[in-house]
Amino acid sequence: MRRIRPLRRSRPGIGEDGRVTRAIRLIRRYPVVALTLAIGVLGIVLALVGQGWLVAWIFSIYALGVAAWQAVGMVRDILRGHWGLDILAVTAIIATVWVGEYVAALIVVLMLTGGEALEDYAGRRAKRELDALLTRAPQRAHRVLDDHYVDVPVDEVVPGDVLLVRPSEIVPVDGTLRSAETSVDESSITGESVPVEKRAGDALLSGSVNGPIAVEVVATARAADSQYQQIVALVAEAAASKAPVVRLADRYAVPFTVFSLLLAGLAWWVSGDPVRFAEVLVLATPCPLLIAAPVAFIGGMSRAARNGVIVKGGGVLEQLARAKTAVFDKTGTLTHGEPELVAVRPEAGFGADELLALVASAEQYSSHVLAASITHAAREQGLRLVEADAAREDATNGVVARLGGREVVVGKFGYVLEHAPDARRTAIAPGELAVYVAVDGRYAGALLARDRLRDNAHATLERLDRLGVHHTMMLTGDAQATAEHIAAEIGIERVRAECLPADKVHEVAAIAERPVVMVGDGVNDAPVLAAADVGIAMGARGATAASESADAVILVDDISRTAKAVEIGRDTVRIALQSIWLGIIVSVGLMLVAAFGFIPATAGALLQELVDLAAILAALRAIGGRRDAAAEPVRPRAATSAR
Structure with a gap:
């Protein structure tokens, strides 16, 4: 081992107190919310010194200004054919100012702008596991140059380069261990919490964390082709997606808006009091509807990533939740792929x-x-x-x-x-x-x-059946007798053997019980993974073509993660719909009470803030940390296949 020369590091800056720094960061991130709160505090101070008339003017002008700002975006959306739920919020602000409920107007402004801030904050909380992958991506590597090491951008590393990986550093690219031995933490890649012992010549995955000793590694791939960077690319694609069920919330916009306006107008007409119109509308502000579904799906993708499955979009989770048929490749999927x-x-x-x-x-x-x-x-x-x-x-x-x-x-x-x-x-x-x-x-x-059957293959199929995936099929290029033997051993209903890639695509297209989940691992599975409603690639061995074609990638060599992905999909959709309907039902109930004059506008606005918070907390259940910790793992049955 070469003598390790210390590398120059930049000195960390000295900041303010942590809490003050975080507060400043939040103010910069959510300036309108901060300004609304500041105006509210200013109003309290002015009211205490006997300047209530000034408070009314400040609150009213500020609320109308925010309403005008929101109305511009609302009109643009309407011209594009999208009728959003902001119509209710803008109408509620104008109505409360009109009837002199200026405190309620400011609370509606806080609810509207704060709802957007809460959605952003909840989304950041839910994407923590996904963001961790992105932020931990290695940026530099220590390359051997003659008798010393030189820092280079990780993109400049080429196969064959000898690299130094210091204690607790991230392995920058895929490589093989040149030093005698080490232990690495592969939890961020495979989900395996126990450090893995490595010997000279063993493969090291980029993104894994080196143990307590410095080692030399021979690069076997460029950064862009390495395991970790491929995962990062999948994560970026997942984070940018929007699920179809989220668009369902948008489709509720018109009926919910019409119902709310009709109820508010009816309350005004029956009572003869225009204040009643404002009291109903402050409770119709639809932040729960806008926030619940996106937060739930982001949480579901985050939960999947934590369980070793990268899901490429919220829509994939929705398809997994409704899956009726599971189709499996044999070699490397149901079996170990190592005869x-x-x-x-x-x-x-x-x-x-x-x-x-x-x-x-x-x-x-x-x-x-x-x-x-x-x-x-x-x-x-x-x-x-x-x-x-x-x-x-x-x-x-x-x-x-x-x-x-x-x-x-x-x-x-x-x-x-x-x-x-x-x-x-x-x-x-x-x-x-x-x-x-x-x-x-x-x-x-x-x-x-x-080829040995995976120990937990049978248990995985039983678990899928309990989750509602009642139909199973095997597609393989192997001989008919071998395929039928494996299928009978683990309980698969239908078998199609001696398949070419095109045959697999045709077989999946002909399945009537949909959506269809296809699980495979090889390059020959790439076409059928792309053709299935949900393609899941067993990507632990770096099957790049299969992973790129698939909708989800299992990062560990464990077939039971297929059932886990279906479970997460079902939980996510259930929680998203529960959260949406929670917001709707509570809001409608409070609107009906307000229609009879039992909830003043200011109190109604405060109650709606609580409804927002309840919807967000309900949606955050999709992250599922405690649920996963309490769940029992798939127990492998005793292996019956001969060796």
Whole structure:
């Protein structure tokens, strides 16, 4: 390890007292609210010194000025064809000033401007987990230059650069550990709270936090291609979205406005007192309707992020809440995607060890998922692998390698049959797959492997059924017998095997029970993830194409997060609608009481502030921290698949 030279750091500035600083920050962020409060305090002071007439003029002029300012934006919206709920607030301000209820007018102004401020504040509170990802994005890296380290922008790091990561620093880009060992905190990426031990050569994810010792890391990706930056991009897309159910609140604008104006006008007509009109309208100011749904959906996305699922929009949560069918890819989704070697069946005089060594030597030059399993099994048995004189891979079919003067062909049966006419299929059990081998044009045998089912796959399907997702289907490119075996083991209703990507898209399009949730992990799943009502990518292994096509990305290698995403969607929509109707019902009830003259305008305005607060607090339940902490995890049943 090189001697670490201290890097120059900027000296933190010395600010005012923390509470004063926060107060100044809030005033700058919400100046109209601050000005309204200041005018209210000024009015109290003037009233105490006997200048009540001046208070009436100040409050009335200020309230009408705010009403005019709001009216300009309201007229612009109306000209664009959008009838908003601000009509009621502006009408209430004008009505209260007209009948001399200038204190109520100022409270309505505070309610209107304060409602916007409360929405912004609640949104910031709900997006805390999302914003944490954005603000923690690494900006600089310590790159090795000769015998010292130089600070460079993280965007300048290229694969192959050696970087220093100091204790408790964030790993700036994806890389491999060059030092002997370390421990890293990957909680912000995977949700795993326990530090992970790493050894030389292990992969490190950008965004994870290094442990107590400084280490050197070899970059394997640029910043833009690294895990953390991809998550940040997904988060930014999620935060900018607006859910369809939020637009439902906008559609309530016209009937709620008409009802409120009619009720206020009726109260005026029956009583003959114009004050009654103002008393009803101050309670019709619709801040709960405007605030509740956006806060709930932002909270739901924040809760999903905290549970290792990045949801790309509030509309996705609404679709998840209504989901009727769940469709799964098999390999890497319901199974681990890492087949294990279970048998070697040599032919033509080959021994088992000899055949395995030849196949593993050839598979060193293949990118197929089986290749890693076979080479790993050979090394575990202590077999010696040799380098090929020449090798080529025929994608999805197999590999041809020349090893010590012999031509070794490894791959699918049809591919090997082309090189060895005497090749014949071997018997396989359900759930197994075979890799065939030919040596110098003669059939040499087969290797059998099995992909292990995820321990909690069955429990996840049961949980989805309890959440209302009663229909299940598997789409896979694997053999029919293998697919049916897996489906029967975990209880999936329908199976379509030997699918090409286009076949998967057609199958999903034909499903009648919608919305459809599709869960997959590979590049070949990208088209069907984009075509489904909700596409969920198992993105823990960096399946970029799948993640970009999906509506939600699971950041950990855990299929149970699919059920968690559906649960969060259902909770979020339920809380959003509860909050909307809470605001409507309470406001309408108070308006009816006010129509009979039992609630003065000033008291009504104060009561409406409490209604606003209640709606926001109800919507913030969508963040769900306590609910997640109390929930029991999906318990894996005993594994029954053979190894």
